[in-house]
Amino acid sequence: MNSKTMSKDLFGDKRMGFFIYLFVEAVMFATLFATYLIYTPAPQGPHPSEVFEVKTVVLASIFLLLSSGTLMIAEKGLDRRNIKMILTGLLITFTFGAIFMYFEVHEFYTFVTEGHTISTNNFLSSFYVLVGLHASHVLFGLFWMIVLLIQRKLLPYNLFKEKHKIFNYYWHFVDIIWVGILIIVYIPYLI
């Protein structure tokens, strides 16, 4: 085995595999988008325009979309082997992701206290399944960032870099899905 190219070869495999996995996730979300489009607005129960709140959506979006940008700092640091940049980028991204989660939980909580639960009508059912699956991805990403911070100290740099890059793809993907959610779920009923 030629060890000079090992990490390059194996990272190439992993990247391709992970992109395929993200494609699988994209198909899952596409199915949920289709479900949402079919059932929204529902013939009875609340209309989306009565339920959604502009402020929460805008704030949540700003923080999540920004977090994709701040992750670029970490990505730059990764290539330059600059630990400070990596840590700064990751910590800001984590904070923004956590703030997004706060708005998500807040939104769900408000809906439920207003009586808009998952069984109220089919618009809300498909909304909760779709946005909830996305939120659980963000939550998983937060958990993943903590793991990355610990892995930095334990793993050889190339392996850490590999794992960090895979995480970056994941986080950007979750952001793209959010853009899809904005366009399909929220914006048609907020304008």
Place this chain on the structure above:
Amino acid sequence: MQFYLFGDLIVLPTDVIAAWVSVIIGAPLVLYWFTKKRYWPVVWDFATSTNHRKIGMLYIIFALLFFFRAGIDALFIRMQLVTAENEFWVFQGDKYNEIFTTHGTMMIFFVAMPLLIGLMNVAVPLQIGANDLAFPFLNAIGFYLFLTGGMIFFAAFFFNAAPNAGWTAYAPLSTYEFTSGPNNNYYIFGLQVSGLGTIFAAINMIVTILRLRAPGLKLTRMPLFPWASLITSFLILVAFPVLAIALLLLQFDRFYGATFFIGEMGHPVYWQHLFWIFGHPEVYILALPAFGIFSDIISNFSRKNVFGYTSMVIALALIGLLGFMVWAHHMFTVGLGPFANTFFAITTMMIAVPTGIKVFNWLFTMRRGVIRLQTPMLFALGFIPTFVMGGVTGVMLASAAADMQYHDTYFVVAHFHYVIIGSTVLGAFAGLYYWYPKMTGKVLDDKLGKWHFWLFLIGFHLTFFPQHLAGLNGMPRRVYDYTWEDGVFVYNFISTIGAFLMGASMLFVLWNIYKTHRTKEENVGPDPWDGRTLEWSVPSPVPEHPFEKMPVIDRRDALWWAKQEGRSLPVADHPRASPIAVRTVQPLVLSAALTILSFGFIYGWVWMQILGGAASLGFFLLRAFNDERTEAYRKEEQDDE
């Protein structure tokens, strides 16, 4: 049977009791036998390995186990239907629903799929010169997800809660309002867990085939089984996520009061769409790998290269593509309107074209070949006419107007058994006999193999040919009874005889395996069939990392031509890095965690859901800090400095 336990009345059907009794008697015997023969180290070796051959063999072993279970279900169905107005054991009414649901689901998801994935695992890396699959650890995870899903589904019967809404689990029947027991929860979680494993297997297969081929082995020089595996894996990538979401939505309907598929706002037909957007590609997921196996075997046993190689690949791709455009032909009677029905009828009929190309290419491959009629080849020869018959009834069913008559009758049952057994099961048997030496270093007995083949094939046609006629005479599927006046007794009676012949033929498989391993025969060497493709250049059974000397490929069937010219394949100087193997118990941890999680959901025990969920997340932590690459990467960094 009824009795009181802690003051509660417990009602247990005798078939469940019989199952428990046989397990309680059988399990200690098996454990004793394993201990006496000192098999435990071998078991442990296989259970913790990430080697593609061992994982492939595990897939096949458990698929065969499930095959016997689902086959016994089939025999019970045939016993119940053997005469008119029959009452066999307990299999009437809801019990009959359970048994045909289990039979169908198990045969598709836990027999056909793992048999093929197992064969892919064993053969594909060797055929393309890869030392292992791209992600050995993920491969083990995929296997354990299949096994966990299969065991969850298997267990349902023992708790008297086998799923009972058909393998298609059509809503609204599958929603809580109509089947409120835990039965269909087993269906949801069995398929959800194993489906995830299938997705991982597909990802692994694609990356392996696209990135780990030997130098010079261009895609256009690749044997047809890897080609079929590649295209199948792409189908899995699109089909299985849709199933996962469909099951998720059904779960929300059943557990959390959503009404996607039921009630005033829900659409039962939406379930049908989602299910068949998965379900129809699934049929090609089952068929295409078998086509690949047959292509390799027919070429090998005719001593000729595959006729029309390019058209074979294009046909595979076309079938895969069209497979996504035909799902609504399962729903002609729903009332989607003449335009939709016409569209899906035409796309369905179009599939006959690439399939026909393949059939003719197989025939032309054999033409003027030096044909050897050994067991794998016999299965390939049995496949062609059988599958063509299934194809012809397929075109009949594709005409939407006529389908109004055929729909949900035994004609459909006959059709899909002809295509699925005709391709997948015969293909899996062919592959099993063909690659058995690569797995174990021994060749299965040819005489017993022929007994198996002939009994199975005759039994098969006896079982399913009369079902066409029963269907045309109006016998509906999924009904446990018929009357003498219906005039379908003769067909059913013959059908039952055929089913038992097929069952008997499977005993020859067991006997064959036993006989082959009883005698300490010599190893058959790397190339028992005088093969053409790369797997026959490495020792049998395949060692780990067989391509330490990486061959360079300069044409299709390179090994064959090298053998003809009396030279050996040239060796590459700097091959790419191989995947890193590891011995690990982590997949077992995930398996346990998901079992806890699934049973928590199946019975609605929230504490168990939390426990299982936490354990599953804990598995990610375990994995994150135990990566087999750590040492290799550290060494690489030290070498560089």
